[in-house]
Amino acid sequence: MSRTRATTIGFVAVLLWALLALLTVGSSPTPPLLLNTICFTIGGIIGLIWVQVTGSWAQLCRVPLRVYAFGSIGVFGYHALYFSALRAAPAAEAGLIAYLWPLLIVLFSGLLPGERLRLGHSVGALLGFAGAACIITGGGVGFQAQHLPGYGLALLCAVFWSSYSVGSRLLGSAPTASVAVFCLLSAVASGLLHLLVEDTVWPIGALGWTSALLLGLGPVGLAFYVWDIGVKQGDIQMLGTSSYAAPLLSTLILVAAGIAAPSWGLALATALITGGALLAARASGTARVKPSINRTLR
Template identity: 40%
Template sequence: MPATAYALLAIALWTTLASLGTALSHLPPFLLTGVALVIGSVPSWPLVARDRRAWKVPPRTLALGIYGLFGYHFLLFIALRHAPPVEANLVNYLWPLLMVVLAPVLLPGVSLRPLHVVAGLLGFAGAAAAILGASGGATAAGNTRGYWGFLPALASAFVWASYSLGTKRVAAFPTSAIGLFGLVSGVLSLGCHAVLEPSVALSARDVVLLALCGLGPLGAAFFAWDMALKRGDARQIGILSYITPLGSTALLLLVTGRPLTWTIVLAAWLIVSAAVMGTRAR
């Protein structure tokens, strides 16, 4: 199976994440993150049963995996419940751009060129358009929670970008180790849920959606993405990732029943254009 096919599979699964997170927004975020990540780790369990080395990674690599999987999804689910989901999802998808901007900071031998700066300005202009487009509705409703809800959305973008770059700074690890990252992160999240959040009863619909979330965007997508990066050109695969915010936002509009506004179109265009420009500037 070619690298492009693995990348497109991961992208297709990731487009459903924001919609599933919105549908499950009534659940405590630690519970949602924990259950989904544990379920997502299940496909790698048979590999460990046959060979324990499938999950053998240095502590530094494990810590990076927990930072990426646990930190990113927890922040994203927080953003989706405290900010308008479509705009929060667009801000979250600044991560392809942040990967380019942060590369000179985190990776040796990589420099920041003028085109990177232009791309950065375009990307943050897109984020501003998303926030300003949502602020009118929040103000009219007398609800200011939507403003601070964009902060965890931006933080989630930073976490995923820095995690992705960080994997290039650690020793190579097998794709099966993604299951370990998910399992440890999920157990950690469930522990936080037990201590910090009220217990809730899951409906049959919740169980089905959690299973879909875990097996899809929080499970198979990670394994497919890792295989794509290991088999193909990371620059070409990275460009494909810019399909994700468009597909994710379109699906969110369909699920939430919101009309397509000019601010959403502008934000999507600016963010995707900035990310493509940033990649071409390498």
């Protein structure tokens, strides 16, 4: 598979994640771990179908246990934190903070073998965090102390997913079919923890169940598989940058659905976070071009 095609496939995940906040709100008041259980069960079933169609059962047996542990912790941790953040803070604000992960992917990818962190990466990071600070200190609905835990969870969420995505690049030999195991193990872990720490509240009515089902099919299902292809075989820095289509689309969808109120502060926060990612990606692009020029001159 070509690098360009893999990058394009990975971007499908970005489009699916644009619906993550809306569907999470629609599934309320189902608690985070129970929602994790429902969604990952659906995502795991999708994976088993993928494995059966592609005949990948033998490949799964050869995957090291450390890869299964890494992947399961990554997908479980991100969504447990994300769902918890959106239950503890306003959806638009928590969602934008969580969407610092594309910028962090660009930054962390500079630590990969053969890559380096440049000035544009650092300035981009500052812009991204300025956007998050704008949200917390009044850019959206205004700073509300009772939502501080939700903001913190959203930030941890961003760190978790960016670390998982960059780490996946180092595990590039693991087949995409292994994501099915990540989902199923995450479903089991979520279910057990739910029984220990949460009250059982199932999705309510058609809206609740439809939202949970669509979460499992798309943002917490198919998205994992296409993203795995993208980060392992595609341009990870380009994916990290293009992923900022997700918070833009996500915020617009929340505003259109009447869940978030439009405001200049929210627009400024979105612009800062998106601009930071674009600046970081520009630095990455320059870094790739210069070595090519130098090789040509030699």
